[in-house]
Amino acid sequence: MTAHSTAFPAPDPVNPSSVEHGSAPGAVASSGAPHRVDSEVGPLRTVLLHRPGAELKRLTPRNNDQLLFDGIPWVDRAQAEHDAFAAVLRARGVEVLLLSDLLVETLADSRARTAGVHSAVDERRLGIDLADALRSHLATASAEELAVALTAGMTFEELPAAEGASLVRRMHHPHDFAVDPLPNLMFTRDSSVWVGDRVAITSLAMPARRRETALTDIIYAYHPRFHSAGRAYGAHSAPVEGGDVLLLAPGVLAIGVGERTTPAGAESFARSAFADGLAHTVLAVPIVQERATMHLDTVCTMVDRDAVVMYPAVRDTLSAYPLRPDGSGGVLVDGPEPFLSAAAEAMGIERLRVIDTGLDPVTAEREQWDDGNNTLAVAPGVVVAYERNVVTNAKLADAGIEVLRISGSELGSGRGGPRCMSCPVDRAPLVG
Numbered sequence: 294m295t296a297h298s299t300a301f302p303a304p305d306p307v308n309p310s311s312v313e314h315g316s317a318p319g320a321v322a323s324s325g326a327p328h329r330v331d332s333e334v335g336p337l338r339t340v341l342l343h344r345p346g347a348e349l350k351r352l353t354p355r356n357n358d359q360l361l362f363d364g365i366p367w368v369d370r371a372q373a374e375h376d377a378f379a380a381v382l383r384a385r386g387v388e389v390l391l392l393s394d395l396l397v398e399t400l401a402d403s404r405a406r407t408a409g410v411h412s413a414v415d416e417r418r419l420g421i422d423l424a425d426a427l428r429s430h431l432a433t434a435s436a437e438e439l440a441v442a443l444t445a446g447m448t449f450e451e452l453p454a455a456e457g458a459s460l461v462r463r464m465h466h467p468h469d470f471a472v473d474p475l476p477n478l479m480f481t482r483d484s485s486v487w488v489g490d491r492v493a494i495t496s497l498a499m500p501a502r503r504r505e506t507a508l509t510d511i512i513y514a515y516h517p518r519f520h521s522a523g524r525a526y527g528a529h530s531a532p533v534e535g536g537d538v539l540l541l542a543p544g545v546l547a548i549g550v551g552e553r554t555t556p557a558g559a560e561s562f563a564r565s566a567f568a569d570g571l572a573h574t575v576l577a578v579p580i581v582q583e584r585a586t587m588h589l590d591t592v593c594t595m596v597d598r599d600a601v602v603m604y605p606a607v608r609d610t611l612s613a614y615p616l617r618p619d620g621s622g623g624v625l626v627d628g629p630e631p632f633l634s635a636a637a638e639a640m641g642i643e644r645l646r647v648i649d650t651g652l653d654p655v656t657a658e659r660e661q662w663d664d665g666n667n668t669l670a671v672a673p674g675v676v677v678a679y680e681r682n683v684v685t686n687a688k689l690a691d692a693g694i695e696v697l698r699i700s701g702s703e704l705g706s707g708r709g710g711p712r713c714m715s716c717p718v719d720r721a722p723l724v725g
């Protein structure tokens with residue numbers, strides 16, 4: 294493993310994001326890193342996916358609600374669907390990075406191992422003795438074994454055998470989780486987001502997902518490919534999830550505020566982006582606090598440099614509070630104003646087009662639930678979408694958008710589509 298040499302202080306192994314990142318909270322000097330994302334639709338060059346694995350096998354009818362799944366996926370089929378998704382991207386020349394591969398490579402670094410073990414072992418749940426035993430066990434596990442424990446979790450019956458009596462072990466059911474699984478890890482969009490040449494480790498709102506950012510944090514801190522990448526935003530700040538962050542144009546962000554991202558999260562993300570020179574305008578966009586609209590990207594995604602696909606039910610009501618820097622480290626707040634005109638103004642275009650999906654309200658509601666509006670652009674006017682959203686896809690095609698259809702019958706049970714399942718790490722700039 295390459296030595297961890299950066300232009301900024303080495304992270305604290307048990308808390309990589311604790312590094313002091315420059316002037317504003319979460320800010321560092323520009324790294325000149327080779328990764329950069331300035332828009333939603335610039336030709337996609339590199340993307341981070343997570344092929345679902347053993348963590349999905351932890352889902353049962355007793356825990357699926359708490360673990361944020363609407364059903365119990367058929368795991369082999371979900372993996373096949375995900376492989377097909379990755380293949381579609383590769384066929385378009387996209388470099389696909391798989392989170393588990395990066396994690397195993399990262400865990401070759403002893404500081405990453407320390408941080409990974411620290412994130413997984415919860416002394417409040419295990420008690421001192423069991424926590425110590427688990428730490429020792431994981432400390433000697435191979436990188437591959439540790440990566441599985443970190444992603445799929447561990448049950449009490451999977452803990453290493455121990456001498457003596459432990460009340461904790463004796464009173465827990467053998468199938469209780471000693472380390473929680475992370476079945477939502479495949480929604481890589483939410484746990485980190487690139488803005489310009491910096492990566493923000495987000496702050497996830499739901500308890501079932503919080504530990505995901507420990508993994509993205511150590512990957513970006515210690516993987517040789519990323520360890521010099523600049524950071525944006527503070528990983529332990531107010532909740533912001535990547536599904537709420539849309540890069541409408543270079544310097545223009547929209548941040549959904551609803552079930553996941555809070556007003557404080559949107560405001561501090563904006564403050565950090567302004568301090569780092571990553572944005573001149575952030576639109577804070579209120580969305581209904583419901584599961585169906587958990588993130589902004591469940592109702593609106595960009596399909597071209599000046600066009601979005603949007604859930605018709607919100608088209609006329611979506612609003613925005615434009616935030617701009619006040620020049621002395623603060624944030625000026627305007628609005629609320631209609632989202633579409635506020636976005637167009639900030640983007641410097643005459644109009645932000647909404648592809649007219651013209652759906653009847655029932656079909657629109659069904660296809661929104663199945664992530665019809667959650668498309669991933671691989672280039673301007675070219676998007677990946679779930680094939681099941683037949684009507685939305687047909688309307689997109691009618692409007693001249695090339696739709697690369699993928700199957701999501703099993704993947705969709707986690708309530709996330711192609712955008713949710715992808716974290717763009719590098720996009721070519723938009724020219725012209």
Ligand SMILES: NC(=O)NCCC[C@H](N)C(=O)O
Pocket residue numbers: 360361362477480482483499502535536537587588590591707708709710712713
């Ligand atoms: N950006 C997204 O909309 N991500 C989908 C996340 C689905 C996951 N089951 C969750 O509830 O967080």
